[in-house]
Amino acid sequence: MAKSTASDPRPEEDLDHAIRQIVSRAVSSGGVVDIFAAAGLKKPDISILSDEFLEEVRSMPYKNLAVETLRKLLAGEIHGNMRTNLVRARSFAEMLERSIRAYQNHAIETAQVIDQLIEVARQMRAAQKKGEDLGLTDDEIAFYDALGVNDSAVQVLGDATLTMIARELVKTLRKNVTIDWTAKDSVKAQLRIDVKRILRKYHYPPDKQVQATQTILEQAELLCADWAETTQTGEVLN
Template sequence: MPQKNLAVELLRKLLEGEIKVRRRKNVVQARSFAEMLEQAIRRYQNRAVEAVQVIEELIALAKEMREADRRGEQLGLSEEELAFYDALETNDSAVQVLGEPTLKQIARELVQTVRRNVTIDWAERENVRAHLRRLVKRVLRKYGYPPDKQEKATQTVLEQAEVLSEQWALAA
């Protein structure tokens, strides 16, 4: 392939577009894929890998993104529930302590709780944001989510809630 640089650039742009779309649905997944893309491109720019290798890595990343789409179906979770599940799953000790079934239940309950309590301007109003933060922490404590990582999980869940609530507001 004579235009390897062009192929790398095209793949990068396509993947960036896909990541941008994901960012509106699943913050954790988008962040993870963006980091993987950035690392691959950085290695290529630093001449640590050849164009052919980076093209293979980018194709593998695209396949991984497709697999991530199927993951929700395999777990029996909706797209929204999977987004909250991913937010909770970033904590390895939570996965080990609670297990997949409990994390799925927490994710389902978080979707219901957040959906019931978000308003259009909730992210700007600190009192509403604080109320939602308390509700999220209450759900996490109810299921015994590890306290050492509870604050980070709460922040990630609220970040995810901001993204999804925009979609919910548009759909309403």
């Protein structure tokens, strides 16, 4: 993904070091922060991508380094989402890959790819805030996204209805999944029935139900291990 030029050859270690220095200036000194993680090299925190920081990156004299800084931070955040929010991760991964590919193919200039990556960062922040504004947990917003809320046919349901669907999906699926549920055809079949029943209950567009059901079950598969572990821990404590 990294792009270098003959006039500015930089080993990966030098890029990582430079990025850590850049990010360290953007992190508040009010608490203990893992700068290596904040640089996107381990477990980045999207909250550091404030408008002020993004503008600082945009104005960096070494534009290739600015691109690499944004790419690493965004890729790290997307990687984190892959473990919890399938649809969001896929969407932003496609956006990031599309911009970087165009840049590598010289279809867009460095300044343009920086603008595009900054827009991706802002959309990531907006997606995170969306869940908070709706009062949804991380699990609930993952299923909210899995419903295909950007589809015009789905949007007619409105946020209130989509929020209720997401909450009922989490409640129903969490109660019934086990760590090995994907290996049990009978359990998978019942969960598929449960999902379809919920979608029909809220008048989800019939022509969108098959794809939505598949995506919802894929999302459940991501979260089922944590759910099952939490359930077992709760049973032990009780």
